[in-house]
Amino acid sequence: MAALRARAVLLTGSNRGIGLELVKQLLGGSRPPAWIFATCRDPEGPRAQELRDLASRHPNLVLVKLDVADPSAITDAVKVVEGKLNGAGLNLLINNAGVYAPVTLETVDSEEMIRTYKTNAVGPLLMAQAALNMLTKCQALTYGETGILCVALHPGWVKTDMGTQEADLTVDTSVRGLLSVLPILSEKHSGSLLNWEGKVIPW
Numbered sequence: 001m002a003a004l005r006a007r008a009v010l011l012t013g014s015n016r017g018i019g020l021e022l023v024k025q026l027l028g029g030s031r032p033p034a035w036i037f038a039t040c041r042d043p044e045g046p047r048a049q050e051l052r053d054l055a056s057r058h059p060n061l062v063l064v065k066l067d068v069a070d071p072s073a074i075t076d077a078v079k080v081v082e083g084k085l086n087g088a089g090l091n092l093l094i095n096n097a098g099v100y101a102p103v104t105l106e107t108v109d110s111e112e113m114i115r116t117y118k119t120n121a122v123g124p125l126l127m128a129q130a131a132l133n134m135l136t137k138c139q140a141l142t143y144g145e146t147g148i149l150c151v152a153l154h155p156g157w158v159k160t161d162m163g164t165q166e167a168d169l170t171v172d173t174s175v176r177g178l179l180s181v182l183p184i185l186s187e188k189h190s191g192s193l194l195n196w197e198g199k200v201i202p203w
């Protein structure tokens with residue numbers, strides 16, 4: 001069975017935390033992808049400086065503006081990606097962008113609930129919908145009729161802005177684990193949740 005090789009990848013929320021580390025480790029791997037579309041809300045802003053520095057050194061890294069909670073931004077990003085790929089298609093979408101507000105049932109308000117739902121639930125679905133048109137189906141034999149394998153990966157509790165410095169794992173360890181899980185995935189994992197060590201977590 002052919003192992004998944006990230007050839008043309010799109011990531012969301014790639015300007016900091018786990019997303020930025022994914023970009024760094026994908027670039028630094030032994031077989032870096034031909035294309036990495038690193039998307040974030042504000043590629044020109046101060047929070048994307050590290051990403052811009054990387055892009056200035058790596059021609060296969062393309063920065064694309066994308067807010068996953070904004071359907072028109074997704075449409076615009078698709079156009080940019082399609083323009084670069086020239087029909088070749090993506091073969092990996094990493095829905096990494098997410099928000100977490102440390103609120104309780106007593107303190108959460110409807111605005112926060114809607115923001116979280118839009119970013120963490122609707123965003124990935126809209127991205128998956130958009131990516132369907134951009135995903136290649138070259139792995140149809142491996143991944144069944146649709147040729148598309150969809151899994152959820154849990155990064156562990158990671159030292160990022162979201163995870164805080166109290167977390168167990170460094171971002172380097174978590175991302176190294178996540179990227180080593182990708183090649184072991186096959187059709188039997190479709191729809192599963194796995195952790196950064198490749199262990200299946202029951203839903």
Ligand SMILES: NC(=O)c1ccc[n+]([C@@H]2O[C@H](COP(=O)([O-])OP(=O)(O)OC[C@H]3O[C@@H](n4cnc5c(N)ncnc54)[C@H](OP(=O)(O)O)[C@@H]3O)[C@@H](O)[C@H]2O)c1
Nearest residue numbers: 013017018041067068069096097098157158160161162163
């Ligand atoms: N860290 C952990 O312990 C942990 C544990 C379990 C799951 N996770 C998941 O892992 C993923 C990455 O987490 P992290 O720890 O790296 O978090 P982080 O450091 O807070 O980074 C979150 C990233 O998501 C982006 N983002 C937020 N809302 C967005 C939107 N509407 N559109 C596009 N990008 C958006 C942020 O961009 P801006 O800079 O523009 O805000 C940032 O790049 C998240 O999905 C999170 O739920 C993390």
